Amino acid sequence: MPNHSVARSLRLVFLAAGVTQLIGCAASGKVAKPPSASVNALYAQLDQASQGYETALQQTRAGNAQAAQKTLDTALDQLKDASAHCGTTPGCDPQRFFSVFDHLLRLKDGSFIGDETPNEGEGEDVGAAPVAGQAGAENLPQAQRSVTLLRGHALSELIAMNGPVKAALEMWLTQWRGNLMDAYVNYQYLRQEMWPQYQQQGLPEALLFGIMAKESGGKVHAVSRSGAAGPLQFMYATGLRFGLGDQDGFDTRFDPAESARANAEYMDEQLKVFNDNLELTLAAYNGGEGRMKRLVGEDTSVSFYDPRIYGQVSQETRDYVPAVLAAAWLFLHPDSYNLRFPRVDGQSGSVTLKRATSISELTVCLGSANDMPDGWFRTLRNLNPRLDPQQEQPAGAVLQVPKQLEQAYAVRCVNGPWPILAADLHNAVVPVFPDPPPASADPVVHYTVRKGDTLASILRKHSNCSSEGAVARMNNLKFNHVKAGQVLKLPSCR
Structure with missing residues (x-):
């Protein structure tokens, strides 16, 4: 492992190479045309953003986390502005901005933990106690550690920003954007049930969100064509292995807390099997751990994207792994991708029914209360997974609801026209006739x-x-x- 002075030199060389490697390059033996003054001005902003990265590292090690965050935010804003102008400036190479942008995001995610920057030195003991003046994991708030760390490594260090992950980022930001937003809203209302299960295993929340977003979008009662069920899509046999199954006629794969517990235990088990290789662990979750063990063999350090692995798994698994990682990355850095998740008050509450009603009726009488344009059906189903939404629950029954709906229930659904309307619609009689016999073929x-x-x-x-x-x-x-x-x-x- 290099000493600290050598490491700092290596870091500066690395950053300088990432920022200036294309200036003055020759192609096919021809001298490159010098950049214009406007391009040089943008590259100067890139240099300043890169320097902000180094300054934030120094401020963090000095124990001034607030100043480091301010420096980092300023550098990111500067980089965003310069890269936006780069796209419209002839001769400017946008790819030069990406490596610095990636470094700044990883620093924002907590990759500065320890004395060295990510990937510097071999055999680094990331989990070692910090020396004086260093911002080790013990100095971070518990909430930040749980978000950023996985087995002592910053989650961002484990997400390779390669072609498949970038392509998945684009999909989440375009064609899957609605699914991503729905998953985020659904997760916020389920968070108090699911997140503690991940905390107990020391796993990052972003990973839980990424898996759930890809698997079910936060629909607790989702069932795939292959029979996988629940918010985290357990197959029946795998669910049994982790304590999921029939409980008084209810399949606990549909229980958010139980499903999250089983998923956290599965991830913990397979991370140990694959030596904390997150990509291989996710591939095992999607494609089967037996198959991944056979493909990987003893070399658990192999990349999921190695042709020996990537070329042998199904297309579904090739898409699945980067999609989960991309969703986790966006969960951590929405602002850096021009993405704004809605603000959701997910605090849990309950109501004691004053009159017999079903979840469907409750949805009708609540309407779009508290600015929920899509209504509350999905949320109420998710929070009460054991209830048939069409089955009336008796007066006195307790239903789980978001805390913010307690008052709305009292105002809208106890008396007045809305519960009467909801009951009238729910109890409407639809005539039922036997299907006509199939028309016989012409004689x-x-x-x-x-x-x-x-x-x-x-x-x-x-x-x-x-x-x-x-x-x-x-x-x-x-x-x-x-x-x-x-x-x-x-x-x-x-």
């Missing part, structure tokens, strides 16, 4: 052609209700010719 008669018969003469005598062309097509006749002994199908005229 067909068979006729054996005699000597001297023509198709026209046959139809005049036996099937005057059909045309020559229709009968010819029915019997694959060429030019309407028939021959003695041939059996024809003729539509019945009945």
